Every structure is written in C-alpha cells, then in structure tokens.
Amino acid sequence: MSPVPKRPWIWLSILLIIAISVSCTRRPQPPVSFPTTPKDCIRSSHDFVEKSKIHIVKKRETLYGISKMYDTSVEEIARVNEITEPSSISSGQLLIIPGESVSNIRWPLKGKISSYYGRRVNRGLHTGIDIPASKGTPIRAVADGLVVASENKLNGYSKYGRIVILEHRDGIRTLYAHNKKNHVRSGSCIDAGDVIAEVGSSGNATAPHLHFEIMKNGSPVNPLRYLP
Ligand SMILES: [Zn+2]
Numbered sequence: 001m002s003p004v005p006k007r008p009w010i011w012l013s014i015l016l017i018i019a020i021s022v023s024c025t026r027r028p029q030p031p032v033s034f035p036t037t038p039k040d041c042i043r044s045s046h047d048f049v050e051k052s053k054i055h056i057v058k059k060r061e062t063l064y065g066i067s068k069m070y071d072t073s074v075e076e077i078a079r080v081n082e083i084t085e086p087s088s089i090s091s092g093q094l095l096i097i098p099g100e101s102v103s104n105i106r107w108p109l110k111g112k113i114s115s116y117y118g119r120r121v122n123r124g125l126h127t128g129i130d131i132p133a134s135k136g137t138p139i140r141a142v143a144d145g146l147v148v149a150s151e152n153k154l155n156g157y158s159k160y161g162r163i164v165i166l167e168h169r170d171g172i173r174t175l176y177a178h179n180k181k182n183h184v185r186s187g188s189c190i191d192a193g194d195v196i197a198e199v200g201s202s203g204n205a206t207a208p209h210l211h212f213e214i215m216k217n218g219s220p221v222n223p224l225r226y227l228p
Pocket of ligand 1 (some may be wrong): 115126128129130210211212
C-alpha cells in the first residue's frame, strides 16, 4: 500500500498553484472573428441580375404593339406592371418588360402575390410585394448573406412589425416583414434557402402575409425585376 500523505491540503495547494501558473502562461487565443461584411458569408454565388428591360411608352403605342416588339404577351406586361386596363397606358409611362430570368436567387416563399410593387391609390408607393400565407409558414433567405437586422420593431420600419434584413453582394439588401417569429440573429451568416422567419401579421398588417422588399444601394426596387 502506498503511503497516504499526511497533509493532503499541501498537495492540493501545490496542484492549484501549478494549474494557475499554466493557465497564466498559456498563449493568448486569437480573437473570435465575427462576419462583418456579406463577403464573409457568401459561399456560393447568388446573383441578383435584373431580368427585365424598361420601355418608355411613346405616343400612339399600344400594349399589344409593345408586347410584339419584345416578344412577350400583353398579359405578362400587365401583370408585372400591375395594369388592370391595358388601354390605359399613356405616353411617357415607364413599363417593365419581363424577359429571360438570369438571377439564380430563390423565392422567399411560394404563393400568389396579393399586392405588387408600385404606387397605390391614396397610399403612396408600395415598396415591395405581398405574399399571403398562413401564420407560421417558413420564410426562406433568397440568397446567401449577412443578417444586418432581426428585430421585433426596427426604427424607421415600425409599421413592418417583426422584421429581418439581409445584406448580399453588390449593395443588395432583402427585407422580410410582418413576421410572427424571427429565427436568426443580427451578425450571423445565412445560406440561401435557410428558414429565417415565420409568416405573421405583426406591425400594421391586416392579415398574415410576407412583405418582401429588395433594396439596391438603399432604395427599394421592384422585386419582380430580380426574382426568378
Ligand atoms: Zn407590403
């Protein structure tokens, strides 16, 4: 049998001193690096490429004539531009001409658009598109990016309720609003297709829907120019 030390606290003290001195002499760890730019987050290339041309309506032009000029249909131009009466176009009006899709981003959720981007009677500019869906439906990131905001209420965006904003390449940001719940934190990297939030009706929404925006260099643009 090995002899038991008479004063075990002495040995314990020596062990403690050794442990402290080892931890003090350990080399400093490199600081944990947080992603600070979308570049740190983008793993596969997702390009926001405008898929449409802009046409300025000239005198005596008709939607039918314009649709033939660009090899598309009256219905398609009317849909993208939210024109209910095709004969109502006037000279000088800007029309988005839908074309071949070259963006490889994805939709935030599948559904029918209930409100398009553009001016609304008495309600100013609608800066995004609305997609109704039942509460709790997953909302997915349209491309790889950095979460720059995930808030219950964001200054300047309070009518949007719970909101997530992602930053992507080339000065593009995407915004997802009226959420029931956000699943991401500011400063984290997100892959295209990741669930970032759930559909809700927070803020000034009257029914559950996703309000989705694309911003280029800080200004909202028509998401249908970029969505595939
Ligand atoms: Zn909206």
